[in-house]
Amino acid sequence: MQAPAVEVAGLCKTYRGGWRGPSVQALRDLSLTVERGQAFGLLGPNGAGKTTLTKILLSLVRPDAGIVRLFGQAHSSPGLRAQVGYLPEAPNLAAHHTGRSFLDFMARLSGLAPDTRNRRIPDLLHQVSLHDVADRRLPHYSKGMLQRLGVAQALLHAPRLLVLDEPIDGVDPAGRMELLRLLRNLAQQGVTLLLNSHHLPDIEWLCDSIAVLHQGRIVTSGRVKDLRATQGFRIVVAALPHRLQEELAARGFVIGLDGERCWIECPNRPGLNALIDQIRAAGASIETIEPVTHSLERIYLSAVAGGGSQ
Numbered sequence: 654m655q656a657p658a659v660e661v662a663g664l665c666k667t668y669r670g671g672w673r674g675p676s677v678q679a680l681r682d683l684s685l686t687v688e689r690g691q692a693f694g695l696l697g698p699n700g701a702g703k704t705t706l707t708k709i710l711l712s713l714v715r716p717d718a719g720i721v722r723l724f725g726q727a728h729s730s731p732g733l734r735a736q737v738g739y740l741p742e743a744p745n746l747a748a749h750h751t752g753r754s755f756l757d758f759m760a761r762l763s764g765l766a767p768d769t770r771n772r773r774i775p776d777l778l779h780q781v782s783l784h785d786v787a788d789r790r791l792p793h794y795s796k797g798m799l800q801r802l803g804v805a806q807a808l809l810h811a812p813r814l815l816v817l818d819e820p821i822d823g824v825d826p827a828g829r830m831e832l833l834r835l836l837r838n839l840a841q842q843g844v845t846l847l848l849n850s851h852h853l854p855d856i857e858w859l860c861d862s863i864a865v866l867h868q869g870r871i872v873t874s875g876r877v878k879d880l881r882a883t884q885g886f887r888i889v890v891a892a893l894p895h896r897l898q899e900e901l902a903a904r905g906f907v908i909g910l911d912g913e914r915c916w917i918e919c920p921n922r923p924g925l926n927a928l929i930d931q932i933r934a935a936g937a938s939i940e941t942i943e944p945v946t947h948s949l950e951r952i953y954l955s956a957v958a959g960g961g962s963q
């Protein structure tokens with residue numbers, strides 16, 4: 654069996670404070686696996702540790718403890734870096750370049766042979782749909798075009814793993830869709846994608862799997878399909894006594910009112926029978942019980958609020 658694209662185990666990172674400054678524990682015993690060919694979304698609030706994790710994968714930050722392997726090798730192994738492409742959050746693209754001259758400059762900097770450059774650059778410009786504007790100067794590119802150019806630059810070495818930090822941020826809806834389609838095509842061609850983003854609907858559209866980070870730990874992870882499918886049940890009850898409504902709300906159940914009716918969300922199957930018994934014992938009658946699937950946004954919010962306990 655092939656080793657996963659990314660394997661991280663027991664990763665810890667503390668940024669030491671300077672003279673009397675406070676230390677920050679950015680990652681706390683974090684473990685994660687990304688299989689080859691997956692589009693994997695790293696989610697989490699500001700300061701959760703996403704960028705620290707991606708920088709460790711790229712050997713830009715050194716962890717205090719833990720194991721990091723890419724394609725089965727220690728991530729610092731010679732030659733491995735060439736298999737990883739990186740699109741930083743704010744790529745620095747010099748204004749005097751055109752799209753084509755920028756790619757040529759970056760390809761020379763990273764030592765691609767002239768033959769490879771001459772073949773690869775026109776191919777990449779086509780792949781990211783910038784061939785028609787390849788000779789336009791970069792200040793005349795939209796944010797979406799610049800991000801697609803950033804993806805092309807990250808692909809110059811034909812990497813097997815592409816790490817993208819906020820690739821969709823600030824791009825308008827049409828540009829975002831184009832960028833997402835490009836990323837999905839790459840995943841279909843077998844490139845493993847690891848994206849760090851706050852755009853949950855886009856992550857839901859693109860990614861097979863996600864991990865939600867909070868305060869340096871993973872609070873929820875798994876395949877998007879499975880996470881959405883196991884999100885519980887909605888019970889509709891006629892006239893639930895007020896006392897029980899308050900008690901259930903205090904225990905963290907999500908409750909809504911619909912005229913005389915009331916609906917309660919039970920987050921999982923094991924809790925369902927006990928809840929039904931309790932509603933019946935209070936003399937209320939259950940009208941319907943339906944499974945509910947939640948958006949990624951809902952899964953994310955409940956993971957971050959509850960530390961992943963639901």
Ligand SMILES: Nc1ncnc2c1ncn2[C@@H]1O[C@H](COP(=O)(O)OP(=O)(O)OP(=O)(O)O)[C@@H](O)[C@H]1O
Pocket residue numbers: 668669677678679697698699700701702703704705706
């Ligand atoms: N170089 C640094 N020195 C000190 N603290 C840092 C450094 N880089 C990050 N941190 C701290 O580590 C924690 C994790 O930061 P990180 O940038 O990894 O989070 P993030 O999830 O990427 O956040 P965002 O979504 O805002 O980009 C934060 O508390 C941050 O302030």
